[in-house]
Amino acid sequence: MRILTRLTSYAQLGMVGMTFRGSQFYREFSPVGTRVPDWVTSMEANKMHSMLTIHFVGNLLRQNFGNTGAFEIYYDGEEVFSKLKEKRMPRLEEIVDGIRERREKRGFKYVRPKEMLPERMRTREQKQR
Numbered sequence: 366m367r368i369l370t371r372l373t374s375y376a377q378l379g380m381v382g383m384t385f386r387g388s389q390f391y392r393e394f395s396p397v398g399t400r401v402p403d404w405v406t407s408m409e410a411n412k413m414h415s416m417l418t419i420h421f422v423g424n425l426l427r428q429n430f431g432n433t434g435a436f437e438i439y440y441d442g443e444e445v446f447s448k449l450k451e452k453r454m455p456r457l458e459e460i461v462d463g464i465r466e467r468r469e470k471r472g473f474k475y476v477r478p479k480e481m482l483p484e485r486m487r488t489r490e491q492k493q494r
Contacts, residue, residue: 370430373427384416387406391405434448445467
């Protein structure tokens with residue numbers, strides 16, 4: 366996939382060149398008598414539209430070709446969650462608990478102030494006591 370991403374970047378650069386010097390390119394490097402294609406003259410005539418199209422379509426393709434599906438969370442160099450390993454997205458509790466465990470291994474103890482807890486959690490915490 367990395368090759369497709371790189372090729373898309375090169376194609377974008379080539380298309381930008383075609384937007385500004387496409388007909389000149391065709392006249393110099395095509396066999397004598399070859400007509401400049403209509404799409405090249407259209408790109409030269411509508412430079413702003415061509416540039417925006419090249420930018421958006423090219424970046425969309427590059428993003429999709431480079432997408433690995435990875436979603437990994439690390440805390441202080443230790444992996445907390447990996448979508449590639451678990452084959453799913455994490456729940457918020459998993460992230461918070463994973464970070465809390467790693468902090469506690471290092472001797473940090475976090476006590477959440479009651480004012481920061483949502484109302485439904487305050488009542489649950491009171492019932493547990």
